[in-house]
Amino acid sequence: MEAKRENAFKRLLLFASQCRKKMILSAIFAVLGVGCGMIPYFAAASITIKIVDKDYTFMELLMIVLIALAGYTGKVVFHGISTTLSHQSAFTILKNIRSELVKKLSKLPLGDVMEIPSGELKTTIVDTVEKMEQPLAHIIPEMTSNVLISVCVFLYLFYLDMRIALISLITIPIGLIFYKLLMKKYVYSYQKRVEAENVMNATVVEYISGIEAIKAFNQSARSYEKYTNSVNHNCSAVTSFFQNTLFLYSAVMYTMPATLLFVLPFGLYFYMDGTLTLATFISCLVLSFGLVGPLIQAMNLTDGIASLGTMIGQIGEILEANELNRPSDDKTLKNDIIKFEDVSFGYDDKEILHGISFETIPQGMTAIVGPSGSGKSTVAKLMASFWEAKSGQITLGNVDVKELPLSQISDIISYVSQDNFLFNMSVKENIRIGKKDATNEEVIEAAKEASCHDFILSLEHGYDTLAGEAGNHLSGGEKQRISIARAMIKNSPIIVLDEATAYTDPENEAIIQESISRLVKGKSLIVIAHRLSTIISADNIIVMNQGEIAAQGTHQELLEKCKGYQNMWEAHIGTRDRDLKQGGKNNG
Ligand SMILES: Nc1ncnc2c1ncn2[C@@H]1O[C@H](COP(=O)(O)OP(=O)(O)OP(=O)(O)O)[C@@H](O)[C@H]1O
Numbered sequence: 001m002e003a004k005r006e007n008a009f010k011r012l013l014l015f016a017s018q019c020r021k022k023m024i025l026s027a028i029f030a031v032l033g034v035g036c037g038m039i040p041y042f043a044a045a046s047i048t049i050k051i052v053d054k055d056y057t058f059m060e061l062l063m064i065v066l067i068a069l070a071g072y073t074g075k076v077v078f079h080g081i082s083t084t085l086s087h088q089s090a091f092t093i094l095k096n097i098r099s100e101l102v103k104k105l106s107k108l109p110l111g112d113v114m115e116i117p118s119g120e121l122k123t124t125i126v127d128t129v130e131k132m133e134q135p136l137a138h139i140i141p142e143m144t145s146n147v148l149i150s151v152c153v154f155l156y157l158f159y160l161d162m163r164i165a166l167i168s169l170i171t172i173p174i175g176l177i178f179y180k181l182l183m184k185k186y187v188y189s190y191q192k193r194v195e196a197e198n199v200m201n202a203t204v205v206e207y208i209s210g211i212e213a214i215k216a217f218n219q220s221a222r223s224y225e226k227y228t229n230s231v232n233h234n235c236s237a238v239t240s241f242f243q244n245t246l247f248l249y250s251a252v253m254y255t256m257p258a259t260l261l262f263v264l265p266f267g268l269y270f271y272m273d274g275t276l277t278l279a280t281f282i283s284c285l286v287l288s289f290g291l292v293g294p295l296i297q298a299m300n301l302t303d304g305i306a307s308l309g310t311m312i313g314q315i316g317e318i319l320e321a322n323e324l325n326r327p328s329d330d331k332t333l334k335n336d337i338i339k340f341e342d343v344s345f346g347y348d349d350k351e352i353l354h355g356i357s358f359e360t361i362p363q364g365m366t367a368i369v370g371p372s373g374s375g376k377s378t379v380a381k382l383m384a385s386f387w388e389a390k391s392g393q394i395t396l397g398n399v400d401v402k403e404l405p406l407s408q409i410s411d412i413i414s415y416v417s418q419d420n421f422l423f424n425m426s427v428k429e430n431i432r433i434g435k436k437d438a439t440n441e442e443v444i445e446a447a448k449e450a451s452c453h454d455f456i457l458s459l460e461h462g463y464d465t466l467a468g469e470a471g472n473h474l475s476g477g478e479k480q481r482i483s484i485a486r487a488m489i490k491n492s493p494i495i496v497l498d499e500a501t502a503y504t505d506p507e508n509e510a511i512i513q514e515s516i517s518r519l520v521k522g523k524s525l526i527v528i529a530h531r532l533s534t535i536i537s538a539d540n541i542i543v544m545n546q547g548e549i550a551a552q553g554t555h556q557e558l559l560e561k562c563k564g565y566q567n568m569w570e571a572h573i574g575t576r577d578r579d580l581k582q583g584g585k586n587n588g
Pocket of ligand 1: 371372375377378379
């Protein structure tokens with residue numbers, strides 16, 4: 001975690017260096033602003049001295065007041081310019097971080113990305129990055145100016161009276177001790193607070209995504225335990241953050257500005273013993289305010305720096321995650337065969353696939369069947385390089401997939417899963433995802449081939465209907481056909497269909513089967529199906545059981561030699577007959 005945070009911090013500095021000019025300008029204007037901001041203090045001190053010494057004319061005093069006013073105006077103007085520049089730099093840095101995060105996500109194993117709850121990703125990319133803006137925009141100009149202003153005031157105090165200058169510093173080390181203690185608790189508590197917030201956000205997103213199931217099972221927000229727990233946990237994390245830091249924060253704020261506590265009695269003493277003039281004494285009192293105010297503001301910024309550390313840590317978790325180490329140049333492939341050689345794989349420590357070996361049939365159909373949880377989808381995901389094998393080798397066209405760029409694999413293999421995600425853009429654009437530069441005619445052609453042209457035309461705005469809108473009244477089968485149209489237009493030589501027909505009714509299934517048969521003409525198809533009737537014509541059927549290959553062969557061969565397959569077939573026939581009888585009764 002520490003190393004990741006450090007590396008992420010280095011990256012942040014790199015992003016910041018891209019806005020170096022603006023940041024330097026911002027610091028220069030901040031210093032000018034501070035310089036101007038000092039003028040009213042010096043003017044007040046100078047007026048005091050003149051009045052006490054009875055050495056002034058009205059015009060002289062008016063002049064000093066005007067200079068003070070000009071100083072104040074200069075402070076506001078320069079501070080404004082400085083802040084504008086620093087905010088511009090901060091937003092540029094945020095833009096760079098966000099692009100880097102999204103770029104990074106595309107380089108991570110897809111499976112790893114899918115493992116991160118979407119709420120957590122949204123929080124990191126949107127909220128956490130956004131929260132960095134304030135500290136980033138304020139640290140450089142305000143830190144520079146506030147520290148500088150304190151140093152200048154101190155030097156002037158020192159020039160007026162060395163003893164008072166040193167006395168005015170007494171509260172600072174005491175305040176710093178409290179501050180150090182505060183920071184220790186702050187970093188830890190803030191981290192816990194952010195973690196709790198992330199869990200809550202992830203749960204809220206999950207709750208909203210699963211609202212259908214929650215309503216169907218009559219769960220309200222209060223009875224949905226995970227949601228309630230995360231909200232409560234977030235509340236107690238925020239409360240304990242304030243409990244842990246409030247006392248020390250108050251102690252800092254109480255001690256730091258209390259310079260008068262020492263300056264006043266000591267100043268009075270020096271005045272009374274005649275070693276300090278009244279004019280200098282009053283000037284010192286005025287200036288001591290100018291010393292601590294900016295220091296407190298600088299302290300408030302370090303609180304931002306502490307939270308920045310936590311945020312950088314969070315971003316570092318993504319930016320420093322292990323990428324799929326793939327080359328960038330395409331390789332020449334000998335054929336369209338995907339070959340597993342003694343491949344083992346597990347998601348965590350638990351092994352799911354145990355040394356499996358098989359190869360797909362080029363320009364033919366390879367089916368993978370087996371009981372639920374036997375590892376069929378895992379095989380499909382390994383084929384599409386969502387994950388990498390833990391041991392053994394997966395080759396595509398005789399080349400180890402680890403030697404192939406992900407973009408080449410993605411060009412060659414179309415993965416159609418059971419989650420037919422439609423983006424909230426037009427149906428046309430959703431299909432065009434398969435081929436960025438496809439013309440409208442090509443989109444329509446693909447839609448016709450995938451048997452979705454007619455229902456798309458029946459939508460309110462046809463191909464221009466927003467899928468978010470349309471998704472609400474599209475059936476699962478229709479969505480599936482749109483994703484088949486995507487694969488159609490992509491036109492890649494290998495198609496992996498992961499349970500694409502698992503949840504459709506017989507009528508829809510027939511249409512989808514027709515679309516699929518058009519999709520796969522002359523291509524290599526790997527299909528993972530629950531309905532054995534859809535794969536009886538497969539050139540090779542691989543039967544999986546508990547992460548191993550129990551048998552493989554054609555439908556007929558397996559019926560003769562594989563008990564497990566026979567059982568699955570009988571169960572399938574039984575279900576089908578029951579469905580047909582049921583259908584017949586209902587129709588009758
Ligand atoms: N992302 C994941 N993280 C951890 N374990 C997983 C993950 N995905 C699947 N598994 C586990 O791996 C095993 C194989 O799952 P897989 O989805 O490959 O089986 P399957 O044969 O396709 O099942 P089904 O037919 O029910 O979809 C299961 O025990 C499952 O719980």
